[in-house]
Amino acid sequence: EVQLVESGGGLVQPGGSLRLSCAASGFTVSSNYMNWVRQAPGTGLEWVSVFYSDGRAFYVDSVKGRFTISRDNSKNMLYLQMNSLRVEDTAVYFCARSRSGLEPFDIWGQGTMVTVSS
Amino acid sequence: DIQVTQSPPTLSASVGDRVTITCRASQSVSSYLAWYQQKPGKVPKLLIYKASSLEGGVPSRFSGSGSGTEFTLTISSLQPDDFATYYCQQYHSYWTFGQGTKVEIK
Numbered sequence: 001e002v003q004l005v006e007s008g009g010g011l012v013q014p015g016g017s018l019r020l021s022c023a024a025s026g027f028t029v030s031s032n033y034m035n036w037v038r039q040a041p042g043t044g045l046e047w048v049s050v051f052y053s054d055g056r057a058f059y060v061d062s063v064k065g066r067f068t069i070s071r072d073n074s075k076n077m078l079y080l081q082m083n084s085l086r087v088e089d090t091a092v093y094f095c096a097r098s099r100s101g102l103e104p105f106d107i108w109g110q111g112t113m114v115t116v117s118s
Numbered sequence: 119d120i121q122v123t124q125s126p127p128t129l130s131a132s133v134g135d136r137v138t139i140t141c142r143a144s145q146s147v148s149s150y151l152a153w154y155q156q157k158p159g160k161v162p163k164l165l166i167y168k169a170s171s172l173e174g175g176v177p178s179r180f181s182g183s184g185s186g187t188e189f190t191l192t193i194s195s196l197q198p199d200d201f202a203t204y205y206c207q208q209y210h211s212y213w214t215f216g217q218g219t220k221v222e223i224k
Contacts, residue, residue, distance in 0.1 A: 035213070045154075045162065045205055047213040058212060061119075094161065104152035104209050106173075108161045 002026030002107055004095050009112030016085050016116070022078040022095035022109055030073045033098045035105060036080050038091035038114075048093070051078065052101070063089075085116045120144055122208050124216030130224040137193040139219045141206035146186045150210040153182055153191045156218075157202045165204075166191065196221070 008020040020036070036048040049059045049069040057069045068081040078095050092113050096105035121144040131137050141151065149169040154162040164173045166182040169189055179194045193200055201223055206216040 037213075044218045045156075045207075045215040047215065050212070098209070098213075101212075102150055102209060104164055104167045104207060105154075105162075105213070106164055110161060 004097065004107055004109035006093065006095055006109040006112040009093065009114045011115045011117065012085055013118050014085060014087055014116055017081070017083045018085065018114060020080040020082065020093055020095075020112060020114070022080075024076045024078065024097075027097070027107075029071050029076050029078055033100060033103070034069075034071060034078045035096045035098060036069060036078075037094045037096050037105070037108075038089075039094070039111075040088075040091040046091075049080065050098075082114070085114075087116050090114060090116045120147060120208050120211050120214050122206060122214045122216040124204075124206055124219050126219060127217065128220045128222060130222050131196050132224045133196055133198060135196045135224075137196050137200075137221060139191045139204055139206075139221075141184075141189040141191070141216050143187045143189075143208050143210075147208040147210035149185050150208060151182075151184065151189045152207045152209065153180075154205045154207065155200075155202045156205065162205065193221075 005023045035050045051069045066084045070079045092111040094111045095109045097107040123142045125140050151169045153166040156162040165176050170182045181192045203218045203220045205218050
């Protein structure tokens, strides 16, 4: 079965760090464009970051320099290292697959909640 | 960065109504525009890609049209299962979502 399963969310204080994980099954992470998308409570969807199949990574401006996306091909996993967290980073974080840079997101994980609060 | 604007933010409709949601991009995205449906507490579901192509398993009452900067999602006859929030997404340059349109019961 093709699926994505996120983990690693939780409560963290402002300025803290958290690492999210996304386990893929039924397809190969390294052959696809793997993304993180977030949704703050009661609001819309925001694309956060992508890891291309060729190894390049890109980020939305609001997380540049604070978040780092990576993958482990041997484990078929995607990660998001989040540092210097802010209250406004509070959201459900989804990992999602696109087959290329000119494709929408066809597979989504169930999401993991990140709460940044003191 | 390409911005995407959806309208209306909220739409009240009845079962059987024809519903249209509009999405405008700040610059041309060609036909690289998708539509998603999201229900409360659930994961977004891809409905339409490439502006007008129906994703497998999506009912034919859903249709999309447009190219360049103006796009529409139409539900020809609203069903009880269709009350949800709909998002458009451009994927011509990275990915950007519209703000969403909540379709609620009139």
